[in-house]
Amino acid sequence: MEKRLFTSECVTNGHPDKVADSISDAILDACLAQDPGSRVACETMVTTDFCLICGEITTKAVVDYKAVAREAIRKIGYVYPGDGFDAETVEIQCRIHTQSADIALGTNDEVGGAGDQGMMFGGACTQTPELMPLPVALARALSNRLTECVHSNDLLRADGKTQVSVEYDEAGNVVGIDTVVVSIMHSADFEIAELRKYVREGIIAPVLAKYGFDINSVAHIHINPTGNFVIGGPNGDTGLTGRKIIVDTYGGYFSHGGGAFSGKDPTKVDRSAAYLARYMAKNLVAAGLATQVQVQLAYAIGVAEPVSVRVDSYGTGIVSDEKMTEYLRKVVDMTPAGIIRKLDLRRPIYAPTAAEGHFGVDGRPWERTDLVPQLKELAGI
Numbered sequence: 001m002e003k004r005l006f007t008s009e010c011v012t013n014g015h016p017d018k019v020a021d022s023i024s025d026a027i028l029d030a031c032l033a034q035d036p037g038s039r040v041a042c043e044t045m046v047t048t049d050f051c052l053i054c055g056e057i058t059t060k061a062v063v064d065y066k067a068v069a070r071e072a073i074r075k076i077g078y079v080y081p082g083d084g085f086d087a088e089t090v091e092i093q094c095r096i097h098t099q100s101a102d103i104a105l106g107t108n109d110e111v112g113g114a115g116d117q118g119m120m121f122g123g124a125c126t127q128t129p130e131l132m133p134l135p136v137a138l139a140r141a142l143s144n145r146l147t148e149c150v151h152s153n154d155l156l157r158a159d160g161k162t163q164v165s166v167e168y169d170e171a172g173n174v175v176g177i178d179t180v181v182v183s184i185m186h187s188a189d190f191e192i193a194e195l196r197k198y199v200r201e202g203i204i205a206p207v208l209a210k211y212g213f214d215i216n217s218v219a220h221i222h223i224n225p226t227g228n229f230v231i232g233g234p235n236g237d238t239g240l241t242g243r244k245i246i247v248d249t250y251g252g253y254f255s256h257g258g259g260a261f262s263g264k265d266p267t268k269v270d271r272s273a274a275y276l277a278r279y280m281a282k283n284l285v286a287a288g289l290a291t292q293v294q295v296q297l298a299y300a301i302g303v304a305e306p307v308s309v310r311v312d313s314y315g316t317g318i319v320s321d322e323k324m325t326e327y328l329r330k331v332v333d334m335t336p337a338g339i340i341r342k343l344d345l346r347r348p349i350y351a352p353t354a355a356e357g358h359f360g361v362d363g364r365p366w367e368r369t370d371l372v373p374q375l376k377e378l379a380g381i
Helices: 016-034 065-076 101-107 134-150 192-210 269-286 321-331 336-343 351-356 372-379
Strands: 004-011 039-047 050-058 091-097 118-125 156-168 174-186 220-223 292-299 308-312
Touching: 004 134, 004 174, 016 039, 016 050, 016 065, 016 351, 050 065, 065 091, 118 269, 134 156, 134 174, 134 192, 174 192, 192 220, 269 292, 269 321, 269 336, 269 372, 308 321, 321 372
Parallel strands: 050 091, 174 220
Antiparallel strands: 004 156, 039 050, 118 292, 156 174, 292 308
8 A cells, every 4th residue: 555645844044045034034133123113024035145135124223234134144154255155255235115105004003904915824733742743843853953063063064955754544643754855065075975974873863763763764764865965055046035935834734825924024914823823723732622723814904803714623623613713713812913912023033933943943922822721611621
């Protein structure tokens, strides 16, 4: 019988698209640190020796955008002259203007409407302690471990990708890990055989062990399968803000809305409502109302209340999906202003999300499970 596999990928914070995300979120944080009411929609492009920062920013903050970008690039690890992209010599240009007055009419603090139309999704399940799908949790953990090693090993470089294929049975239970793929940029001085040994023993094995799996039980492991990976980062591929939206969410295991997260202030429901959807889904699962949940929200620009709310428990709920939707409406203010208040989003907390992941990370306000007592009471459990 053919295996039932599901695969998710992730990238390190040195991947070109993530470099762009990190710069956009660093600029957002710099604005919010001085002016919590900043309206920011910042887009970044990076390529060989060049960075372009664009977007709409309305703020009282005084920010040196180029300096913020250089520091973000430096933190990622692009500090090696001659690699085609480094913090000291990269050319940076800015093309920034203020937010459209037409959009501001429906999204100012008096009106409190959503910053755009669109649908957002949040998901949770019992496959991991952080209530995330196992494929994306493992891929993210491998990427974060790669990033740790980049900062402690001068032979590694910041650009990397991971991918994990998990096998499930017919009931959707995890059977094991079928395939792990890891690719990491490196110095020309790092011999490929030594690199593969280093990655297998120092990165893959401990990450799998943390989740209860033995590396020797994995059927297929591919480490830098094309061989050398010396040319990489923005020098090897152009990066753009918002091009890794599946990496940023659930690795394809749950649905994704139409918008990216990075560079957007919390009045943009593409970001804040996706965080709320995760918060609600995680609380439903943590409360024991279901073992797998997806929450969908949808908004109209300039309108505060969501135009739709939907819970799908994939048949795992102990109460109906309609009941769970009703419970959420009772205990959560889903307006943009309500989301911002509930999750305390007008503060500089966003740069780490671009680097470490948005979901399944301790300390994020949308990862709290403080709704559990209310949900249990409503469900009578």
